[in-house]
Amino acid sequence: MTKKVVERVQGLNGTIKVPGDKSISHRAVMFGAIANGKTTIEGFLPGDDCLSTISCFQKLGVHIEQNEDEVTVYGNGWEGLKEASEILDVGNSGTTTRLMLGILATRPFHSVVIGDESIAKRPMARVTDPLKQMGAKIDGRGEGNFTPLSVRGGGTNGILYNSPVASAQVKSAILLAGLQSNGLTSVTEPYKSRDHTERMLTAFGVELEEKNTTVSVRGPQMLKAQHVTVPGDISSAAFFLVAGAIVENSTITLTNVGINDTRTGIIDVLNNMGARLQLKNEKVVNEEKIADLTISTSKLSGIEISGEMIPRLIDEIPVIAVLATQANGTTIIKDAEELKVKETNRIDTVVNQLKKLGANVEATEDGMIIQGPTKLTGGEVASFGDHRIGMAMAIAGCIANEEIVIHGVDAIDVSYPNFFEHLNELI
Numbered sequence: 001m002t003k004k005v006v007e008r009v010q011g012l013n014g015t016i017k018v019p020g021d022k023s024i025s026h027r028a029v030m031f032g033a034i035a036n037g038k039t040t041i042e043g044f045l046p047g048d049d050c051l052s053t054i055s056c057f058q059k060l061g062v063h064i065e066q067n068e069d070e071v072t073v074y075g076n077g078w079e080g081l082k083e084a085s086e087i088l089d090v091g092n093s094g095t096t097t098r099l100m101l102g103i104l105a106t107r108p109f110h111s112v113v114i115g116d117e118s119i120a121k122r123p124m125a126r127v128t129d130p131l132k133q134m135g136a137k138i139d140g141r142g143e144g145n146f147t148p149l150s151v152r153g154g155g156t157n158g159i160l161y162n163s164p165v166a167s168a169q170v171k172s173a174i175l176l177a178g179l180q181s182n183g184l185t186s187v188t189e190p191y192k193s194r195d196h197t198e199r200m201l202t203a204f205g206v207e208l209e210e211k212n213t214t215v216s217v218r219g220p221q222m223l224k225a226q227h228v229t230v231p232g233d234i235s236s237a238a239f240f241l242v243a244g245a246i247v248e249n250s251t252i253t254l255t256n257v258g259i260n261d262t263r264t265g266i267i268d269v270l271n272n273m274g275a276r277l278q279l280k281n282e283k284v285v286n287e288e289k290i291a292d293l294t295i296s297t298s299k300l301s302g303i304e305i306s307g308e309m310i311p312r313l314i315d316e317i318p319v320i321a322v323l324a325t326q327a328n329g330t331t332i333i334k335d336a337e338e339l340k341v342k343e344t345n346r347i348d349t350v351v352n353q354l355k356k357l358g359a360n361v362e363a364t365e366d367g368m369i370i371q372g373p374t375k376l377t378g379g380e381v382a383s384f385g386d387h388r389i390g391m392a393m394a395i396a397g398c399i400a401n402e403e404i405v406i407h408g409v410d411a412i413d414v415s416y417p418n419f420f421e422h423l424n425e426l427i
């Protein structure tokens with residue numbers, strides 16, 4: 001476990017190109033692996049989570065070459081996937097676990113899926129139950145709810161599934177299984193979750209239908225290899241967007257950031273709080289909108305964040321909590337129970353760590369309430385193995401009165417390996 005000392009800064013200024021989008025990087029590798037032909041990926045995120053995806057599909061017999069942010073996947077279609085002689089280790093990655101389960105559910109061989117301590121606690125029944133209903137044989141602790149999981153796929157039929165949660169991982173796993181199942185597969189969710197799967201499957205030649213919050217595919221379907229350009233990850237940009245808004249004397253530009261509407265809740269929050277944020281050079285690359293974002297220090301007001309906005313900013317809530325400690329008035333975050341089943345219980349972890357720094361924050365059943373503005377003090381905090389908590393604490397450290405010590409910063413490598421280099425470039 002590595003620790004890092006972060007000290008108050010006088011201002012953050014400059015331009016940063018954040019690493020590639022994690023969700024899109026995972027999907028590009030997986031879809032390339034089941035497609036026919038050579039898929040090339042530029043701007044890939046070489047973080048630990050996406051490297052776990054590469055390693056699992058290599059074990060499944062797919063030839064994949066990776067050099068920094070460039071990846072080539074030599075797909076041989078669905079039949080190119082072969083029974084692995086080793087256990088498939090997903091590391092810390094929920095996306096790898098759940099989307100890969102959707103793919104394995106239709107493959108007529110046996111697989112064993114394992115991950116780290118955090119993955120072993122995350123609920124998988126949300127995907128294994130519907131996949132079992134489609135005909136896959138999946139078992140594991142808690143009747144297939146927890147890793148290690150054993151999967152014997154094949155012979156699956158389509159399903160009309162009403163998901164109780166707005167989750168892109170649930171939606172994607174079922175749709176991927178649907179591509180190799182008989183008949184129609186349809187997923188309806190309470191609110192629209194991120195739609196990278198729908199966009200990228202379409203680019204790979206899949207026919208799918210979208211209506212309100214329902215997505216449908218008809219099996220069987222094949223994918224055609226593509227070139228994928230991965231935009232910068234707005235979830236990584238969020239740390240510097242918040243830093244730019246709350247650290248005095250700051251102006252930060254983040255280039256080439258993905259601004260897919262299903263991910264831009266953080267932009268709405270910053271605008272609603274009164275931040276000075278500008279979007280420039282908007283364009284569309286590979287079905288995904290991108291832009292350069294510039295943010296400067298501003299006076300902020302507390303707001304309520306709830307309902308359909310939650311899936312559009314779910315991963316940004318740890319750093320939004322830091323933002324809210326500097327906003328005037330009360331910020332209420334609700335309808336965010338999903339935070340409890342992330343890399344950590346992000347309601348408890350965020351609240352407990354921010355309290356150690358003197359923040360006025362309390363946990364609720366489905367979110368948190370933050371009163372601001374408060375001057376944060378120094379102290380010792382920890383990531384608890386959760387990348388987003390580690391980075392949120394580092395941003396808190398930039399405005400704290402005394403230094404803060406963050407334990408477990410190695411977790412940040414999951415999604416933003418050069419996070420501290422970028423932070424130092426701005427000081």
Ligand code: SPQ
Nearest residue numbers: 023092093094095166167168169170315342343
């Ligand atoms: O991959 P993992 O570990 O689940 O990562 C997280 C994150 O913070 O990076 C969540 F802990 O992001 C998820 C996100 O919360 C990535 C994701 C995706 O790529 O489909 C979707 C969201 O999860 P969910 O459960 O709402 O579908």
